[in-house]
Amino acid sequence: MPNANKAQAGRHFLQIPGPTNVPDRVLRAMDRAMMDHRSADFGALTLRIMPRLQQIFDCAATVAMFPGSGHGAWEAAMSNTLNRGDKVLAFDNGQFAVSWNNVARSLGVEVELIPSDWRQPVDAAAAAARLAADANHDIKAVMVVHNETSTGVRNDIPVIRAAIDAANHPALFLVDAVSSLASMEYHHDKWGVDVTVCGSQKGLMLPPGIGFNAISDKALAASEKADMGRFQYDWKPVLTMSKGGYFPYTPPIALLYGLDEALDILLDEGLTNVYVRHTRLAEATRRAVRGWGLELYCADDAATSDTVTGILMPDGHSGDAFRRAALDNYNLSLGSGLGPLADKIFRIGHLGDLNELMLMGSLCGVEMALGDAGVPHQKGGVGAALAFLGEG
Ligand SMILES: Cc1ncc(COP(=O)(O)O)c(C=O)c1O
Numbered sequence: 001m002p003n004a005n006k007a008q009a010g011r012h013f014l015q016i017p018g019p020t021n022v023p024d025r026v027l028r029a030m031d032r033a034m035m036d037h038r039s040a041d042f043g044a045l046t047l048r049i050m051p052r053l054q055q056i057f058d059c060a061a062t063v064a065m066f067p068g069s070g071h072g073a074w075e076a077a078m079s080n081t082l083n084r085g086d087k088v089l090a091f092d093n094g095q096f097a098v099s100w101n102n103v104a105r106s107l108g109v110e111v112e113l114i115p116s117d118w119r120q121p122v123d124a125a126a127a128a129a130r131l132a133a134d135a136n137h138d139i140k141a142v143m144v145v146h147n148e149t150s151t152g153v154r155n156d157i158p159v160i161r162a163a164i165d166a167a168n169h170p171a172l173f174l175v176d177a178v179s180s181l182a183s184m185e186y187h188h189d190k191w192g193v194d195v196t197v198c199g200s201q202k203g204l205m206l207p208p209g210i211g212f213n214a215i216s217d218k219a220l221a222a223s224e225k226a227d228m229g230r231f232q233y234d235w236k237p238v239l240t241m242s243k244g245g246y247f248p249y250t251p252p253i254a255l256l257y258g259l260d261e262a263l264d265i266l267l268d269e270g271l272t273n274v275y276v277r278h279t280r281l282a283e284a285t286r287r288a289v290r291g292w293g294l295e296l297y298c299a300d301d302a303a304t305s306d307t308v309t310g311i312l313m314p315d316g317h318s319g320d321a322f323r324r325a326a327l328d329n330y331n332l333s334l335g336s337g338l339g340p341l342a343d344k345i346f347r348i349g350h351l352g353d354l355n356e357l358m359l360m361g362s363l364c365g366v367e368m369a370l371g372d373a374g375v376p377h378q379k380g381g382v383g384a385a386l387a388f389l390g391e392g
Contacts, residue, residue: 068209294377
């Protein structure tokens with residue numbers, strides 16, 4: 001019987017793919033008075049953060065931090081490296097890829113698309129062929145979303161890097177790691193990425209509000225010549241001021257207190273353990289989906305995301321009505337379908353500060369809400385996830 005008590009005692013289950021649950025330790029770290037952002041103490045805080053942040057991106061150079069969201073970090077990546085009228089090669093393999101392409105167009109960048117099947121990873125071979133044909137090097141950058149949050153499909157960044165190298169093409173490689181960083185394996189330097197874009201509200205377990213760019217030497221050199229207008233997101237003053245631990249404007253102080261703590265949590269667990277935990281929780285989720293007899297939106301088993309799972313609604317059933325039942329009856333928030341997938345899929349976010357019991361509680365809520373919403377399914381999903389986790 002669904003819960004008739006809308007007051008809903010107990011905790012809310014936030015199972016969307018970001019913003020994610022903020023650990024109590026991080027909440028407490030942020031619950032502090034403001035400090036003078038030009039003081040020695042503030043400089044020391046940022047200087048303490050930077051080397052650990054570099055470990056998360058796996059990069060040797062300073063990471064640019066901005067007050068802003070992932071959209072701001074997208075804009076920063078392009079406005080610092082490109083000129084108006086430049087051409088970029090991109091994919092349209094999900095709603096976040098589409099949105100990033102739209103940001104590029106709004107900055108005056110010409111976007112050449114490699115058409116994509118949203119249920120599959122992007123076609124690196126098609127990119128290699130297009131780059132090989134670009135003898136004049138008109139294409140200035142290749143843009144790809146590592147983990148497409150709208151679909152639950154993971155793209156293979158080293159394979160796309162290899163495609164650029166195979167064509168011997170000088171294009172910059174811009175990668176969105178907004179919903180993969182600090183949850184799924186990621187290496188800015190080793191993977192030959194020129195700009196990695198991220199935000200604070202997913203694997204870093206913070207509220208939204210900090211945008212990040214990890215920057216290669218090649219991207220930094222491009223920024224010296226890029227004449228696209230920029231101000232807040234200009235790397236130069238940010239990187240110059242960050243040498244002393246400062247910002248060229250008032251920084252998001254509370255979020256930086258939180259970041260300091262979140263980095264300790266992540267590095268105490270160990271990045272490899274963080275990745276293994278996410279893989280395990282994702283696999284349990286996929287077992288549950290198959291146990292319910294529902295279909296994963298990602299059609300390539302080798303490309304399933306470890307941070308978010310997209311699930312197709314059976315024909316004639318509304319994803320939004322089902323999600324409403326989960327929220328109303330069990331205080332469980334699930335991700336909606338975005339863009340053309342609105343109402344057609346729902347998404348379970350399984351990233352950030354999450355453990356097995358939190359995931360199992362959420363999967364129980366999904367199974368119960370499927371019943372409440374009259375969505376045809378089998379009852380074995382929770383059992384299948386449990387059996388997988390019980391294997392050790
Ligand atoms: C992959 C990806 N890129 C970019 C964004 C945009 O980030 P924001 O909403 O912080 O602007 C998101 C947001 O969910 C995302 O998942």
